[in-house]
Amino acid sequence: MVNSTKKNLKVKRKKTGRSVKGSYTNLPGKEELIELYKQMLLIRRFEEKAGQLYGMGSIGGFCHLYIGQEAVVVGMQSVSIDGDSVITSYRDHGHMLACGMDPKGVMAELTGRESGYSKGKGGSMHMFSKEKNFFGGHGIVGAQVPIGVGLAFSHNYKQDGFVCMTYLGDGAVNQGQVYESFNMSALWKLPVVFVIENNKYGMGTSVTRASAGKSLAERGKAYGIPGLEVDGMNIFSVRDAGKKALDYARKGKGPFILEMKTYRYRGHSMSDPAKYRTRSEVDAVRQQKDCIENLKEILQEQKITDDHLKKIDSEIKSNVSVASDFALDSSLPDKKELLTDIYI
Amino acid sequence: MSTIKMPALSPTMTVGTISKWLVSEGDEVVSGDILAEIETDKATMELEAIDDGEVSEILVQAGVQNISVGTPIIVIGNENNSEKISNVVKQVQSGNEKIETVNSDKITISVREALRDAMAEEMRLDEDIFIMGEEVAEYQGAYKVTQGLLEEFGEKRVIDTPITEQGFAGLGVGAAFGGLKPIIEFMTFNFSMQAIDQIINSAAKTLYMSGGQMGCPIVFRGPNGAASRVAAQHSQCFASWYAHCPGLKVVSPWSASDAKGLLKASIRDPNPVIFLENELLYGEKFEIDNENEIVPIGVGNIVSEGNDVTVVAFSIMVGKALNATKKLAENGISVEVIDLRTIKPLDIDLIIESVKKTNRLVICEEGFPFSGIGSEIIAQVQEYAFDWLDAPIKRVTGQDVPLPYAENLEKLALPQEEDIVNAVLHILNEVK
Ligand SMILES: Cc1ncc(C[n+]2csc(CCOP(=O)(O)OP(=O)(O)O)c2C)c(N)n1
Ligand SMILES: [Mg+2]
Numbered sequence: 001m002v003n004s005t006k007k008n009l010k011v012k013r014k015k016t017g018r019s020v021k022g023s024y025t026n027l028p029g030k031e032e033l034i035e036l037y038k039q040m041l042l043i044r045r046f047e048e049k050a051g052q053l054y055g056m057g058s059i060g061g062f063c064h065l066y067i068g069q070e071a072v073v074v075g076m077q078s079v080s081i082d083g084d085s086v087i088t089s090y091r092d093h094g095h096m097l098a099c100g101m102d103p104k105g106v107m108a109e110l111t112g113r114e115s116g117y118s119k120g121k122g123g124s125m126h127m128f129s130k131e132k133n134f135f136g137g138h139g140i141v142g143a144q145v146p147i148g149v150g151l152a153f154s155h156n157y158k159q160d161g162f163v164c165m166t167y168l169g170d171g172a173v174n175q176g177q178v179y180e181s182f183n184m185s186a187l188w189k190l191p192v193v194f195v196i197e198n199n200k201y202g203m204g205t206s207v208t209r210a211s212a213g214k215s216l217a218e219r220g221k222a223y224g225i226p227g228l229e230v231d232g233m234n235i236f237s238v239r240d241a242g243k244k245a246l247d248y249a250r251k252g253k254g255p256f257i258l259e260m261k262t263y264r265y266r267g268h269s270m271s272d273p274a275k276y277r278t279r280s281e282v283d284a285v286r287q288q289k290d291c292i293e294n295l296k297e298i299l300q301e302q303k304i305t306d307d308h309l310k311k312i313d314s315e316i317k318s319n320v321s322v323a324s325d326f327a328l329d330s331s332l333p334d335k336k337e338l339l340t341d342i343y344i
Numbered sequence: 345m346s347t348i349k350m351p352a353l354s355p356t357m358t359v360g361t362i363s364k365w366l367v368s369e370g371d372e373v374v375s376g377d378i379l380a381e382i383e384t385d386k387a388t389m390e391l392e393a394i395d396d397g398e399v400s401e402i403l404v405q406a407g408v409q410n411i412s413v414g415t416p417i418i419v420i421g422n423e424n425n426s427e428k429i430s431n432v433v434k435q436v437q438s439g440n441e442k443i444e445t446v447n448s449d450k451i452t453i454s455v456r457e458a459l460r461d462a463m464a465e466e467m468r469l470d471e472d473i474f475i476m477g478e479e480v481a482e483y484q485g486a487y488k489v490t491q492g493l494l495e496e497f498g499e500k501r502v503i504d505t506p507i508t509e510q511g512f513a514g515l516g517v518g519a520a521f522g523g524l525k526p527i528i529e530f531m532t533f534n535f536s537m538q539a540i541d542q543i544i545n546s547a548a549k550t551l552y553m554s555g556g557q558m559g560c561p562i563v564f565r566g567p568n569g570a571a572s573r574v575a576a577q578h579s580q581c582f583a584s585w586y587a588h589c590p591g592l593k594v595v596s597p598w599s600a601s602d603a604k605g606l607l608k609a610s611i612r613d614p615n616p617v618i619f620l621e622n623e624l625l626y627g628e629k630f631e632i633d634n635e636n637e638i639v640p641i642g643v644g645n646i647v648s649e650g651n652d653v654t655v656v657a658f659s660i661m662v663g664k665a666l667n668a669t670k671k672l673a674e675n676g677i678s679v680e681v682i683d684l685r686t687i688k689p690l691d692i693d694l695i696i697e698s699v700k701k702t703n704r705l706v707i708c709e710e711g712f713p714f715s716g717i718g719s720e721i722i723a724q725v726q727e728y729a730f731d732w733l734d735a736p737i738k739r740v741t742g743q744d745v746p747l748p749y750a751e752n753l754e755k756l757a758l759p760q761e762e763d764i765v766n767a768v769l770h771i772l773n774e775v776k
Contacts, residue, residue, distance in 0.1 A: 048394060051394070052394055054351070054352065055349070055351030055352055055353070056349065056351070056352075056414070057352045057413060057414065060352075060355060060572065060573035060749075060751065061355050061571075061572065061573035061574040061575055061578075061749060062355065062574050062578070109749075112573075112749050112750035112751055112753075113750070118749075120748070120749060120750035120753065121575075121576075121748040121749055121750060121753065122575060122576070122749055123573065123574075123575040123749030123750075124749075125575060125577065125578075126575055126576065126577065126749070138577070139534075139575070139576075139577035139578055140534070140535065140537075140538070140577055141507050141535075142507070142538075171506070171507045172507060174506035174507055174508050174511075175507060175508060175509075175538070176508065176510055176511060202506075202507055203478070203479055203483070203486070204479055204482065204483035205478070205479065205482075205483070205504060205506075209482075209504065210504075210506040210507070211506065267389075270352075270353060270354065270355075271353055271354030271355065271357075271384065271389070272389075273388055273389055274389075274390065275483070276482065276483065279378070332750055332751065332752045332753075333748075333750045333752065333753055335752070335753075335756060337748070337750075337753060338743060338745060338748060338753050338756050338757060339743070339745060342744075342745055342746075
């Protein structure tokens with residue numbers, strides 16, 4: 001049962017000055033709150049580990065961490081239903097974990113091992129799980145968007161009642177194919193929710209230097225697609241907006257756009273010198289808006305003990321260690337894999 | 345308690361330099377604090393603490409050059425064997441210091457600098473030249489090829505774009521029709537696929553379709569081919585794609601002086617030029633003889649003379665071919681290496697001349713074999729020099745598979761020095 005307390009949380013936190021803004025309905029019950037917390041923490045710890053493994057040379061190539069943005073995908077996933085499909089860009093580790101993919105298999109893929117989701121052939125940017133309805137993992141900015149519309153087309157065609165959540169960045173939002181996708185999905189009323197993860201930068205370019213117009217949420221206006229700007233650092237705002245959008249799409253009314261205002265703490269990829277923003281900008285978001293810290297404080301208000309929180313933390317840390325040990329103990333793919341999976 | 349090692353901070357980094365420590369021994373740090381600034385092959389990066397604790401020992405002082413990835417650099421928390429670690433580090437450092445020797449007589453520049461200098465020099469001469477692309481201005485280029493250009497030429501001529509390849513490629517074509525001379529940078533050529541319609545249908549064909557009225561003086565440039573484990577969607581050679589189409593010139597240099605001379609020639613050329621660079625070559629340094637030389641498009645170069653076999657290569661494969669040549673020389677085999685430099689127009693005369701001397705030919709390219717540059721060369725050689733061949737022509741190419749991510753598979757998928765050595769040995773045995 002969900003705890004239907006309509007609450008306007010605008011709590012000033014004495015110690016950190018952090019404040020959870022925004023009104024929301026349906027503050028979930030304790031159990032679910034803990035589950036949300038666990039999922040965000042799992043992504044955070046997983047990504048920290050991936051960063052470490054990259055530094056040690058166990059992960060190569062590009063590696064884009066999701067740290068800071070956890071509330072978006074965990075929030076969306078928590079209000080979706082089993083069978084809804086997900087597609088995103090290369091910043092995909094969080095999405096995979098939130099879809100229920102096994103951290104062991106994800107880490108093994110990051111390290112290029114045979115036990116990885118793509119047998120080590122895809123790597124960080126290219127991972128898939130048909131079983132979990134996760135359709136990648138795409139390295140070409142914007143290319144996942146029409147594919148997401150195609151997944152929605154298939155949901156509609158089969159009338160299976162599912163929606164495709166199509167994630168894209170604030171940088172991707174300027175690709176032409178995004179507007180071709182908006183038009184087709186609106187024209188044919190396809191069940192797709194476009195989740196724009198506006199983390200303020202596409203690589204080193206801020207949104208204001210790349211995007212004309214005031215709001216990315218309004219980019220679908222000409223096609224009649226409703227859009228909402230959402231505080232993506234607050235998992236409850238994400239859930240509220242997500243419910244609304246998914247409901248709309250599921251009812252056959254067509255696409256919906258959610259602009260999640262979020263922030264990435266780490267560099268664009270591992271080799272980002274980060275000269276385009278100041279350290280204090282990053283620190284301010286971290287200290288005042290961190291999605292995990294915010295939820296932690298709410299849990300504390302709900303009388304979850306520090307011991308309990310510590311236990312959760314160490315449980316997750318050990319899950320992540322298990323995943324990385326599993327990955328590093330796995331073999332490299334067999335040579336013959338080079339020539340498989342090109343044709344069926 | 346943890347020992348932090350020199351991290352790999354980019355796909356291609358093997359050594360780094362700590363430019364500054366931001367903590368001292370005895371400081372308390374928490375996860376997320378910046379410990380040091382580290383200079384990598386591309387940029388200066390910040391190293392963050394991953395755990396909380398006290399800095400118990402700094403193992404490598406700031407300023408020590410070329411510390412290998414994986415070398416312990418700092419200990420956070422107490423660690424009993426830290427003394428041992430410091431000793432190891434000292435040894436590593438003294439080993440590394442010797443590496444830094446530079447030949448002082450000739451000018452040595454990296455391919456990255458050569459490309460930047462070519463653009464800067466041409467831009468100084470011609471106001472109509474501008475450069476446009478993702479992250480070319482404020483960020484100084486995703487691979488730092490446009491470093492310093494914004495500062496010198498300002499934002500009118502050095503322009504950051506949104507991520508809209510088809511848009512800015514088409515815009516470039518229009519600007520060229522309008523009398524300007526655009527240099528369009530693709531962050532990598534993989535992303536040119538978003539724009540390929542504008543390149544082929546608009547840039548390449550309009551001169552012909554307009555009965556010669558409307559030329560398109562534009563350069564599309566950027567890194568091409570595999571880099572370092574960036575996997576299938578970011579690792580592809582587009583030489584044969586673009587060479588296939590009439591109206592385009594396709595250039596792909598290996599050395600720094602050719603990179604510079606050919607980029608200058610490409611900017612001056614009145615036609616659309618596809619200029620294929622290679623990320624792994626950007627940091628490579630070459631001696632340069634004549635800084636101001638323009639290298640004409642369409643002219644190959646014999647980079648090593650020999651009599652037994654001709655090996656044709658371009659871009660990064662030239663270096664591999666030269667290394668293979670050295671190994672083969674140890675076995676008394678004399679290889680002539682031709683660096684194509686330009687793919688289209690192809691310097692077929694140079695290849696034919698060499699084949700008439702050696703009677704054997706191996707062609708190397710990183711791209712896929714099917715309909716590759718090698719296929720085209722084979723067709724032309726059999727047409728013009730069939731009677732001079734003593735053995736079937738052999739190709740050394742990338743495997744006909746999307747590039748895998750796993751380290752072992754990537755190596756197998758890409759053509760290696762060994763493969764060239766084997767190919768040469770193979771066609772020499774063929775005649776016995
Ligand atoms: C078509 C294409 N162009 C350029 C790139 C290089 N690139 C990779 S990520 C990126 C920035 C994307 O920013 P955004 O959409 O905001 O996503 P974020 O990285 O912030 O999650 C760029 C330019 C690419 N992968 N694909
Ligand atoms: Mg972004």
